[in-house]
Amino acid sequence: MVYIPPYIVSKLDTLSVYDVAERLGIEIVSNHTLCFMHDDHHPSMSFKKSDNSWRCYVCGVGGHSIELVKRYNGYTFQEACIWLARNFNIEIPDTKEVRLKKVAARKVSPKVEETPKVVDEEVLEWIIRNAGLSELAKDFLFQERKYSKDVVKAMKIGSISDATKFVAVLTKVFSKERCIKAGVLIEYGSKTLPVFRVPCLLFPYYDMDGNIRNIQSRFLGDLEKKKKGRFNNCKGLTPLMFNMPVLKSSGRYDKIYVAEGVTDCLAYLSEGKNAIALPGAGSFRPEYAQYLKDNTLFIYVDNDDAGKSLLEKMNVALRKVGNSIHNIRKDTEHKDYSEFYLSKLKEHEKDTGKFV
Structure with a gap:
């Protein structure tokens, strides 16, 4: 493939990711859109003007303009650069004869919320x-x-x-x-x-x-x-968060533990902690931050990439309402909080001869 001078690479990568997304057919609303790299049901791809970047907080993938074209079109680095140059009238020497593979036209848009189904x-x-x-x-x-x-x-x-x-x-x-x-x-x-x-x-x-x-x-x-x-x-219904009434009954700045799934929430509750649960690591929505803005929040993130992405995604949303969430995981041994909870019970059994 052809050589692309560093100064041109820099120029291409500083093209507005918003303009590049528009040329690709990606529609952005309120700095978010559905991610094209996974089966996304709630817009998890975020765009930032401050550093001209994009990132999916589920996949953990992000970058600037070249990486966006590379990922979206399935191009190599050089092909992405040539595509950008041709679409934004930037000349790259010795590339006129380069033929780019055709990419099927597609349109990525934020999910349009349908009229909520009436709950029976x-x-x-x-x-x-x-x-x-x-x-x-x-x-x-x-x-x-x-x-x-x-x-x-x-x-x-x-x-x-x-x-x-x-x-x-x-x-x-x-x-x-x-x-x-x-x-x-x-x-x-x-x-x-x-x-x-x-x-x-x-x-x-x-x-x-x-x-x-x-x-x-x-x-x-x-x-x-x-x-x-x-x-x-239930078909057509999407859960918000499990055990939400505890948020109404808790006082300002009370500790709330956020679980990745109901079973982890039951572990927290069984220890006497106030807890809620997301239906899963990929189910957090930025609007949930409004429910959580007045509590001191803790999470034991699952020991996987999705858990790490969830922590980052939650903190991005929570910072906008003046809050944050603290990761209490101190080990890499356990898969999730339910497993950690069981390990603590077994330690107690070893010490006392019985489970609490």
């Missing part, structure tokens, strides 16, 4: 009120994970062990059509099935005023290798 609170509350805990659920919660029974009860956690029975009982109380509209049942061919993968735990999500907004499930069976789908939500 009656259906969701009925499910939670009538969902007991199966033996499999009890084994997972109390034997395997050692969570507090009082916490599990207070969080109104239930389970489903028989999909056919769940559908039959639910549709005796509510019409099948209403349950499908509520997002708890789906039709698959000639069958009517729960939207949740069964057997599973059920976690109700409430807003700060205690109104149910969603139910998230956790599959308790064995997943096939590399198969996703351990967690499911």
